[in-house]
Amino acid sequence: MTTRTATARYEGFGKEGKGHITTQSGVLTDQFYGFNTRFGDEPGTNPEELIAAAHAGCFTMALSFALARAGFSEGSLETSAAVKLEQDGDGFTITRSDLTLKASVPGLAQEQFDALAAGAHANCPVSKLIKAQSNLDATLL
Template identity: 55%
Template sequence: MIRKATAVWSGSGKDGTGHLTSVSGVLSSTPYGFRSRFENGAGTNPEELIAAAHAGCFTMALAFQLQGAGFTADELTTEAAVELVPEGEGFKVSSSRLKLNAKVPGIDETKFKELAEKAEKGCPISKVLNAEITLDWSLNKA
């Protein structure tokens, strides 16, 4: 499986603008630039997209872990906070902090923790990130 997206940029690093388009059409000339990345300007940025990818990947991986153990979640909500920090003359993604709120009937905390940790380690986006990844979770028993 190969997924593709395209970035187009015009101008300098600080004053230029770009847009992102994915083959699926979810991103369609979606703007990004210095202001949306380093300030609070309109548009998206690569770190926001990594956060969305990590949250989505982990949450789906956990759903599969739960299914394999005989459980079905009523709801899994994951927030990923990706941190971009200075490094030398550039920047690096230093961490992705996952915060999970789960509602899973009939599961105990020990089993849930085991499955959540497996999902975090097994998620393909976790594997691709060369950053510290943390997982903070809460279980709401229905």
């Protein structure tokens, strides 16, 4: 079993509050986030962006391993994730995470590509964690 950690600290409350996120690896150290990084365009991160990065990274790695198991050793995968945050009464809900994949895998047939991508999408641990709708748009180049 592997456990990874992160911490969030928030000083002040509501729109005026300021937060910082730190990850165990140190990739993020006191990374700023707050109302304007989440709902505006102020520099910094936000939870939805971090979920999108996790989902894109997890799915891409899962597909990479599936392709290796199927005998493929060359090519490239590029996945973007769009996580949608919507108003839900007085609060908000993350309603979906949509993945868009562009793959270049020499010798891979479309039917096998579709099956491997769908399997990776269904079995990626982050896909399993996300309870919102998750869709995949995959293109073999």
